[in-house]
Amino acid sequence: MNRTTRKGGLDLSKMRMFPSQVSMPLRRHGVDPVPELAKVREAEPVHKLAHLFGLNVWVVSGHAEAKAVLADSTNFSNDIRPLVGSDPNKPSEGIGGLGFTDPPDHTRLRKLLTPEFTKRRLARLEPAIEKIVQDQLDLMEAKGPVADIVSDFAFNVPFxxxxxLLGVEESDRDRFRALGPARFDLSGGGIGVFGSASESRDFLFEIVRKQRKNPGDGLIGSIIREQGDDIDDVELGGLADGVFLGGYETSASMLALGTLVLMRNPENFERIRNEPGAVDAIVEELLRYLTVVQVAFPRFARHDQELFGQQVKKGDLVAVSLSGADRDKEVFGPDAEEFWPRRAPAAHLAFGHGMHRCVGAELARMELRAAFSALAHRFPDLSLAIPEEQLRFRDFSIVYGVETLPVQLHAAEPEQVAG
Structure with missing residues (x-):
């Protein structure tokens, strides 16, 4: 009997709004998690957040506790199908992707992607990344003196x-572009999230079916040529969807929010321009400080168990707060709530941990280093075009972001200032 039946027919995909009791780990003040999250972490790093529809919902916000849960596939499952109205006995209804998959399927599918994301393989993408970044900066320059980092740069580069990377043809890209942001917006409940997810997967299934007949030069075509019928359309579409999901909205949010944080202190861009290797440390601190993927893929307890002093029941949902764990003072020091680009290296969880850690982590780092370096050199006087308090952030989204980020590309001329 699956969890849907045992729990009274709970189907997240049919919920029109998510209960406010579970929203705290997804709320922020500006770029910072709400103070309640830090209070919970200090008092109970494993905390019972709510009891809904016969289901306990736990939030894990301590760094050590988060790593332990993320690495534990023995006591926890990532299989979300029973809570989205699909039948585990019908593979054609599979949700696809790695994030909601358990071993041995996860192990088999991840092996198909891992070779494509090694440092050696990714090195071939560096010229393409540099060109994409420079082309977008050229377009911003032409559009200036004011541009929107979000729409003019941050979304375009990873898209x-x-x-x-996937091998999506030019004719399909306009439709493809619109499928990302809604995947993480919980303000409309599960209907919006899972509806967007279904549309995205259906689109990628179409791409897979087309490339079965004529494999392209990208990742989809490469896997088809190597695996043939050993991988079906649902699995391959799910893998492609996971690459899209993990590499588009997340990188876009990091580029936009990272630019906002860097603009707060001109020294940041100056260091990127003048100190060899500074951008590497700055990117790592931005990843930790912002942790735009606020919670990891949900885990479900496989059996009754004690979890760091708390009694977790079989079927309970365990949400790991990545943004909370990455502000843990026990690991990152008393100034963990601050952005400090000279911080000593520590193991942040911005890409997750364990077997579900983001397979594209190194690609994301390459994008961020290239983009921030290029911004610092092209627009050394980059500044906000409006007061920061007027910015609008995403209120309730798994991937946190800012709606728009208007920037002044160059310092005002003296006569403009005088005027």
Whole structure:
């Protein structure tokens, strides 16, 4: 009997709004998690957040506790199908992707992607990344003196790269572009999230079916040529969807929010321009400080168990707060709530941990280093065009972001200032 039946027919995909009791780990003030999250972490790093529809919902916000849960596939499952109205006995209804898959399927599918994301393989993408970044900066320059980092830069760079990586044809890209942001917006409940997910997967299934007949030069075509019928359309579409999901909206949010944080102190861009290797440390601190993927894929307890002093029941949902764990003072020091680009290296969880850690982590780092370096050199006086308090952030989204980020590309001329 699956969890849906045992729990009274709960189907997240049919919920029109998510209960407010579970929203706290997804709320922020500006770029910072709400103070309640830090209070919960200090008092109970494993905390019972709510009891809904016969289901306990736990949030894990301590760094050590988060790593332990993320690495534990023995006591926890990532299989979400029973809570989205699908039948585990019908593979054609599979949700696809790695994030909601358990071993041995996860192990088999991840092996297909891992070779494509090694440092050696990714090195071949560096020229493409540099060109995409420079082309977008050229377009911003032409549009200036004011541009929107979100729409004019942050979304375009990862979109073009992921489309090239997957092998999505030019004729399909306009439709493809619109499928990302709604995947993480919980303000409309499960209907919006799972509806967007279904549309995205259906689109990628179409791409897979087309490339079965004529494999392209990208990742989809490469896997088809190597695996043939050993991988079906649902699995391959799910893998492609996971690459799209992990590499588009997340990188776009990091580029936009990272630019906002860097603009707060001109020294940040100056260091990127003048100190060899500074951008590497700055990117790592931005990843930790922002942790735009706020919670990891949900885990479900496989059996009754004690979890760091708490009694977790079989079927309970365990949500790991990545943003909470990455502000843990026990690991990152008393100034963990601050952005400090000279911080000593520590193991942040911005890409997750364990077997579900983001397979494209190194690609994301390459994008961020290239983009921030290029911004610092092209627009050394980059500044906000409006007061920061007027910015609008996503209120309730798994991947946190800012709606728009208007920037002044160059310092005002003296006569403009005088005027």
């Amino acid at each position: 073009l790269l992921i489309a090239d």
